[in-house]
Amino acid sequence: MSNNAFSLVWLRNDLRVYDNQALFEACQSGLPVVALFIATPDSWQQHFMAPVKQDFIRRRVVQLQTELAALNIPLVAIEGSHYSAVPELMQQLIKAGAELLYGHTEYELRERARDRKVSDIFAKAGKACFWFDRKAVMPPGSILSKTGGIYQIFTPFKKTWLARLRETGVRCFPKPKALPEIKLQLPEFSVMQQGDGSSAAYAVDELHALEQMRQFCRDKAAFYQAERDFPALAGTSSLSAYLAIGVISAQQCINRLQMEAANDWDKEKSGAAVWLSELVWRDFYHHILMAFPELIKHKAFQKDTDGIVWPNDAALFQAWCQGKTGYPIVDAAMRQLNQTGWMHNRLRMIVASFLVKDLHIDWRWGEQYFMSKLIDGDFAANNGGWQWAASTGTDAAPYFRIFNPVTQSERFDPDGVFIKRMLPELADIPKKQIHWPHPLPMWNEYVKPVVDHSKARLKTLELFHTVKKPQDEVDHE
DNA sequence: AGCCGCTTGCA
């Protein structure tokens, strides 16, 4: 073993010090520890990762450097390009003394291919890798039906998932104790570039994120069920960006929820239980992604729906992207996404339904647009959500369940408070007409509706009927 | 984690 030997912790979507199993185990290895982060903007671009998310990652890595330095762990942050550049970097690190590699597994295809190559390189050099499966709370493949099958329906999945939680709980790993100070010789790498600050609305301090999570569990989880569907309220956790890049883990969220809502988290329909359910959805989509890798290649779950020929009108798509559809709730939601990199979940459902079932545009166009704008973009959850809305997924909404954007608006933004916040040009419209202002003589430039909902709805039913038989014909077969 | 159109029963 080289006298410059060290354990290497390769950080990716686990940018935290607390509950970081790879980091924790590396610190138990008896060797000095070096942390590694490789920025790969070319690969990120290939995955349409939003600039605001890229900035958030870069800012977080810089902060993490300070947090790890306090533990005497240097964080080498390299400016790379593409995943294909990773093997060469790893070779250099092995040459420098990397003896053991620690990391968390990722579930997407290119990421898994990249990690396999790295594992091979370490194996060929006679070095060991330790991969920990912690992105989902219950590792994909560990929640199976009684006959050993993959659950494709959320409710039974959740039932088994909850039973497992009651049985085993979740384990979180403490922040490692500081290591002895040591001077290592490391190669010169191209230093990671700083971000542009576009994600500045999100603090990157880990303790800040943990405190926000604690406060949500303590003060707001109880009201989650009652408030989560109203975009004008701050009823959701707003933790998605932190979960997406791993500043906090879902395991930590559950542990904290069980502490702060000890009597409620397992009580049906309590706010805490409903929030927990959202974390189960997150796991569900990770499990589905691992079980059906063709999803990564943009295939629909329900294969017949790939027979639908979507009209894909480019002008309508542009109107949707820019928030100029003439449907106030849709336009307000898209403006929230474009301006902040985040969108309330109820609105994600509304605009997704609108794109597919009112504008008749392939759900994949919307999926990609969301990825290109969201600070919390995650392939599994985004793909799962879009296929749910488009009625093409496992456990998807039935195709004939078509949201009426005006009714949704009346129900979930009753006073138009959210709409007016995002669309100041509608500030003077009376409450009663805010959801559909078009009959009013409008002195401003608010755009005319680009489609007629009731006609569009019938067209959607036709599109689905080209690939699905009406129910009564199925019954007679 | 729907909406629509039609019926019924009441004013």
Place this chain on the structure above:
DNA sequence: GCAAGCGGC
């Protein structure tokens, strides 16, 4: 006129 209940998409 309308609210509530329903079956179909």
